[in-house]
Amino acid sequence: MAKVQGAVVVDKEGCKGCSLCVEACPQGVLNLHKEVNSRGYHYSFMETPEACIGCSNCGVVCPDTCLTIYRVKV
Amino acid sequence: MELKDLIKPENLVYGKSRLLEEEIMHYCPGCSHGVVHKILAELIEEMGLQEKTIGIAPVGCAVFAYNYIDIDWQEAAHGRAPAVATGISRLMPDKFVFSYQGDGDLASIGTAEIMHACNRGENILVIFINNGIYGMTGGQMAPTTLEGMVTATTPTGRDVARNGYPLKITNLIAQLPGTSYVTRQAVHTAASARKCKRSIKKAIQNVLDKKGTSFVEVVSTCSSGWKMTPVASNKWMEENMIAYYPLGDLKDSVKGENVLEN
Ligand SMILES: Cc1ncc(C[n+]2csc(CCOP(=O)(O)OP(=O)(O)O)c2C)c(N)n1
Ligand code: SF4
Ligand code: SF4
Ligand code: SF4
Numbered sequence: 001m002a003k004v005q006g007a008v009v010v011d012k013e014g015c016k017g018c019s020l021c022v023e024a025c026p027q028g029v030l031n032l033h034k035e036v037n038s039r040g041y042h043y044s045f046m047e048t049p050e051a052c053i054g055c056s057n058c059g060v061v062c063p064d065t066c067l068t069i070y071r072v073k074v
Numbered sequence: 075m076e077l078k079d080l081i082k083p084e085n086l087v088y089g090k091s092r093l094l095e096e097e098i099m100h101y102c103p104g105c106s107h108g109v110v111h112k113i114l115a116e117l118i119e120e121m122g123l124q125e126k127t128i129g130i131a132p133v134g135c136a137v138f139a140y141n142y143i144d145i146d147w148q149e150a151a152h153g154r155a156p157a158v159a160t161g162i163s164r165l166m167p168d169k170f171v172f173s174y175q176g177d178g179d180l181a182s183i184g185t186a187e188i189m190h191a192c193n194r195g196e197n198i199l200v201i202f203i204n205n206g207i208y209g210m211t212g213g214q215m216a217p218t219t220l221e222g223m224v225t226a227t228t229p230t231g232r233d234v235a236r237n238g239y240p241l242k243i244t245n246l247i248a249q250l251p252g253t254s255y256v257t258r259q260a261v262h263t264a265a266s267a268r269k270c271k272r273s274i275k276k277a278i279q280n281v282l283d284k285k286g287t288s289f290v291e292v293v294s295t296c297s298s299g300w301k302m303t304p305v306a307s308n309k310w311m312e313e314n315m316i317a318y319y320p321l322g323d324l325k326d327s328v329k330g331e332n333v334l335e336n
Binding site (some may be wrong): 005006007010013014016017018019020023024033041049054055056057058059060061062063064065067068069070071074 | 075077080081082085086087088089090091094098099101103104105107108109112137185261262263264267268277303304305
């Protein structure tokens with residue numbers, strides 16, 4: 001079966017650190033960064049990018065539309 | 075594959091709708107309003123309705139909805155969005171008109187307007203955000219507040235002997251012959267948000283097909299009013315709100331019929 005690889009680009013400044021994307025990821029890819037953005041929020045980032053399957057679950061639940069998702073078959 | 079080779083337009087599978095403005099929404103972190111705004115923007119774009127759509131913004135946290143989705147909007151007085159939507163859709167029957175309302179707006183101060191608009195079968199979509207509280211004004215009890223739920227005005231929890239019972243207004247609306255599609259959805263998980271999007275799409279199509287009023291309740295969180303984190307709010311909502319306000323279609327029929335499915 002073809003494997004898929006995904007990637008998430010986070011709009012750091014738009015992120016409010018709500019963590020809903022972290023919870024929604026079936027692969028445990030995302031986490032909140034220890035750094036904060038200019039508005040003081042710990043923003044989401046790909047902690048284990050190699051595990052991403054590009055399923056878009058994180059993007060779908062983000063209330064602030066901060067996540068753009070890419071996917072390829074490898 | 076390297077991430078930089080993966081992140082290319084041809085591999086894009088999910089991104090921001092063109093109809094969502096760049097401005098960062100004023101909503102608190104994790105607020106369900108943001109997810110529902112996004113779904114509406116995506117559908118209006120995908121269905122090619124940008125020029126045809128007129129939204130009616132409420133009083134409540136969503137008062138600034140008109141700043142976030144690039145369509146025509148009209149702001150209404152508290153609870154009066156269905157009356158304003160009635161006027162606009164009757165004068166401009168070729169437009170797609172929807173009202174967007176919270177539970178304080180729709181189920182408290184605006185009860186008369188929503189009941190009569192739905193009973194008349196006005197050809198509109200109603201989006202009803204039920205977060206069980208008055209979010210904007212600081213978390214007071216709403217008609218939808220659950221029994222025992224602590225709010226600013228029920229510090230020891232809602233007591234039904236004093237405050238009455240949580241109002242399942244969507245169940246009442248499903249019994250009105252003017253409504254064609256009445257459903258209760260949520261957006262707290264990716265699966266529920268995708269399902270909610272399909273329901274809103276169907277509701278929009280009903281309005282385009284002039285089938286009367288379509289009504290979509292979205293059981294929602296208000297982490298600030300509930301005084302919980304967004305993640306804890308979702309969990310509390312699932313265990314408490316959805317237990318009382320179960321998800322699913324309440325009615326799916328053509329205008330004039332009155333079939334309660336659950
Ligand atoms: C006529 C009038 N009465 C009262 C208010 C105060 N007020 C503003 S928002 C609101 C309640 C909003 O709650 P809800 O509709 O549940 O929306 P949310 O903020 O939770 O999204 C109230 C009572 C007002 N603005 N106008
Ligand atoms: S696209 Fe899917 S696998 Fe990748 S980070 Fe988002 S939720 Fe996780
Ligand atoms: S869901 Fe969106 S706003 Fe919340 S932490 Fe994730 S990227 Fe940030
Ligand atoms: S007060 Fe509640 S409803 Fe209003 S923006 Fe904050 S979380 Fe959302």
